[in-house]
Amino acid sequence: SQQGEEDPQALSIQEGENATMNCSYKTSINNLQWYRQNSGRGLVHLILIRSNEREKHSGRLRVTLDTSKKSSSLLITASRAADTASYFCAPVMDSNYQLIWGAGTKLIIKP
């Protein structure tokens, strides 16, 4: 399988704390994307980081990419209750540009 894998599977933190989620993959990639999914809803794109980039920011989100370790991390700073959702990383295979999906990290922000 060439699935991406998120870690941890579940994360529960207090509002205001930072949340870090990790992603590992096995293949050579063109870019890596992070998505959020609220319960019962479609996925929403958060950020895309290209294979030649090491770090990218968007608002309270910070994504890092280490292609030598085939891993990425998503940091959400100053978490809010509205951040409660499942988060998925999607490495994009260099060979055919397909997105590879893991099972996601379920993030719960406690008020």
Added chain:
Amino acid sequence: IAGITQAPTSQILAAGRRMTLRCTQDMRHNAMYWYRQDLGLGLRLIHYSNTAGTTGKGEVPDGYSVSRANTDDFPLTLASAVPSQTSVYFCASSENRGLKAFFGQGTRLTVV
């Protein structure tokens, strides 16, 4: 508002019946995708289309077919539904393959 629309939002279907899930986007995206999402699992790609007139098989294509007659529409057909096809189905599109994807709200299908 530009976006991607799926229909129906939910459906209960008798095993053996034929069903078409509809997907339409108005962003003039070249690439479109159909995924299924089962509890505890990530998305699994069923079929994709990199551009109008072409389609390809994903990870779990058996029992499903697609067509891409034009840029906007990408219907998914279950020829003869089976209970293992009970799932939530998501359609998505991106400007080109491998780029930021926009997802529909999903179709919850139950095959009984």
